[in-house]
Amino acid sequence: MTQDQQKQAAAQAAVDHVLKKLDFDSYLGVGTGSTCNYFIDLLAQHKGRIAGTVASSEATAERLRGHGIPVEDLNSVRDVQIYVDGADEANPHLELIKGGGGALTREKILAAAAGSFVCIVDAGKRVDHLGRFPLPIEVIPMARGYVARQLIKLGGEPVYRENFVTDNGNVILDIHGLHPIGSPRALEEKLNNITGVVCNGLFALRPADLLLSAHANGVETLSSETRN
Ligand code: 5RP
Numbered sequence: 001m002t003q004d005q006q007k008q009a010a011a012q013a014a015v016d017h018v019l020k021k022l023d024f025d026s027y028l029g030v031g032t033g034s035t036c037n038y039f040i041d042l043l044a045q046h047k048g049r050i051a052g053t054v055a056s057s058e059a060t061a062e063r064l065r066g067h068g069i070p071v072e073d074l075n076s077v078r079d080v081q082i083y084v085d086g087a088d089e090a091n092p093h094l095e096l097i098k099g100g101g102g103a104l105t106r107e108k109i110l111a112a113a114a115g116s117f118v119c120i121v122d123a124g125k126r127v128d129h130l131g132r133f134p135l136p137i138e139v140i141p142m143a144r145g146y147v148a149r150q151l152i153k154l155g156g157e158p159v160y161r162e163n164f165v166t167d168n169g170n171v172i173l174d175i176h177g178l179h180p181i182g183s184p185r186a187l188e189e190k191l192n193n194i195t196g197v198v199c200n201g202l203f204a205l206r207p208a209d210l211l212l213s214a215h216a217n218g219v220e221t222l223s224s225e226t227r228n
Contacts, residue, residue, distance in 0.1 A: 006122035006214035007086075011038035013212040013219045014084045014120045015046065021116075025051050027077045029110040030064060031085025032057040032103035035120050039084055040064055054080055056110050057103040058167050074113060083114035087203070088133040090121050094208040094224055095184045099136030099201030102166050108199055111206050119208035123215040131179030134159065136201040138170050143196025150194045151175055154187075170198055 001009060022028055030040060030053050040060065043050070044067035052070040054077060055061035061071045074080070085107055089097040096119060098104050111117045137158070139147045144160065151158040156175035164172055181187055184204035191200040211222040 001214065001216055003122050003124060006216075007035040007120075008038045008042075009219050010120035010122060010212045010214040011035055011042055013214075013221075014039050014118055015042045017118060017210070017212070018043070018082055018084065019046060019049060022050070022082055024049075026081035027051060027072065027079065028053045029080040029083030029085075029114050030055050030060050031083070031107055031110070032060050033086040033101045035086035035122070036060065036084070037063060039120060040067065040069075043067075044069060052077070054110060056085065056106040057101070060103075074109065080110060080114045082116050082118060083110045084118045084120060085111070087119050087121050087125055087208075088201070089127045089130050090119060090125050090208070090211055090213070091127055091130050091184075092222075093204075094119070094211050094222060095130060096203040096208060097130050097133050097135055097201050098203055099138070099172070100133070102136065102138075102161070102164055102172055104136055104201045105138050105166065105168055105199040108203065108206070111203060116209045117206070118210045118212065120212045121214070123213070126213060129180030130184055130202070131181040134174035134176045135178055136161075137173045137175060137191060138166055138168070138198040138200075139173055140196050140198060141171050144171055144173065147194055147196045148173055154190065168198065
């Protein structure tokens with residue numbers, strides 16, 4: 001399978017999972033990115049089965065609505081039973097780097113709020129150690145210079161993502177040079193503590209519960225019960 005076929009296969013596995021597990025009156029969280037776009041397009045064939053969704057970005061909300069799938073505000077729903085999203089990197093502990101598409105803050109809110117977090121990836125996203133993919137940090141615009149200096153003190157090389165504003169009106173710094181991240185949880189906490197940082201793209205304090213990982217010959221399922 002090509003990378004695109006792997007993304008579609010992982011997305012189909014997530015649709016199958018949702019159809020099996022999602023309660024009829026429960027809400028589904030939907031992530032952002034090309035793998036999630038496949039998920040949305042495949043989900044559209046079963047839209048009558050879904051009470052409603054909560055989107056992790058304006059782009060995802062628009063795509064869902066384009067298919068006639070209802071989208072609600074997170075504040076208006078009782079709970080989000082399952083959240084499906086892609087990732088930029090996933091390690092064997094189901095810890096992730098996310099935010100390549102810049103939607104990390106809303107994605108992390110949905111992952112936190114969801115009963116279960118299902119991550120869908122192609123083989124290119126699987127790593128032993130996180131950090132080769134530049135780690136995205138969402139920052140309040142006026143704090144950009146200050147935050148960048150703190151990131152350099154932590155040993156990173158922050159790069160300002162030019163011409164990009166998040167759905168929340170903030171900017172992104174992508175931190176290069178972090179590989180291998182020895183303790184993703186500790187780094188996530190440190191980054192959370194820098195004033196001016198809204199959110200960082202490490203999903204280690206709240207990792208995925210289920211990883212549907214496509215490779216050349218099929219889709220492998222890793223769950224938090226079996227993770228290393
Ligand atoms: C967006 C994300 C995406 O999940 C991540 O960038 C993966 O994207 P793709 O499925 O296009 O490879 O975190 O903020």
